[in-house]
Amino acid sequence: xxAAPFRVGLIVAGFMRGQTMFFxxxxxxxxxxxxxxxxxxIGSGQVHAMDVLNRRVQNTHMSLARTMLYVxxxxxxxxxxxxxxxxxGYIVMKRERRILFVPSTLPILEDWRKAYARRSSTxxxxxxxxxx
Numbered sequence: 316x317x318a319a320p321f322r323v324g325l326i327v328a329g330f331m332r333g334q335t336m337f338f339x340x341x342x343x344x345x346x347x348x349x350x351x352x353x354x355x356x357i358g359s360g361q362v363h364a365m366d367v368l369n370r371r372v373q374n375t376h377m378s379l380a381r382t383m384l385y386v387x388x389x390x391x392x393x394x395x396x397x398x399x400x401x402x403x404g405y406i407v408m409k410r411e412r413r414i415l416f417v418p419s420t421l422p423i424l425e426d427w428r429k430a431y432a433r434r435s436s437t438x439x440x441x442x443x444x445x446x447x
Contacts, residue, residue, distance in 0.1 A: 317343075324357030330410055360393025367392045371437070379407065380440040383417060384431060387424045 320342075327338045339347040339355045347353070354373055356364040367389040373382065386405055393399045407415040417424075431437050 326355050326357055329408055330412075333410070356389065356393075358393065358396075358399060360396040360399040363392040363395050364389035378441045380427075380443065381437050383407075383424065384427045384437060384440065387419065388428055390419065391428065 322342060323340070324342070325338075325340045327336075329336055337347075337349045337353050337355070339353070339357065341357055347355075354365075354368055354375075356368070358364075368385055371381075371385045371388070373385045377385070383405065390399075390402045394401070402419040404416050404418040404420075407417060409415070427440070431440075
């Protein structure tokens, strides 16, 4: 069993009894688990994706709009690796048991990606009525 490949990566995040839960599993590595949010990436494009998130200084206190932009940028960067396909969309889980599905093809995400590509700050998204 130890010699057999297990090419699987998984991130699970959610809420349990009002507490956040985060799990990251990659191949046969030890399961990472946290009750405080971490910034995780998985897959063959993970280095490129994490570079974007680090450059943007993504953290758990960012607004939803900025986080959506950064995740979209990270997914786009990950596709440098030919084995990474297109995302169908992004799932946002809210504490109030609301689940939002944001299609990755939503025009505003690509508009933001292009508009902020050369900007070091995306703080203006926090004040954007459109982003809200």
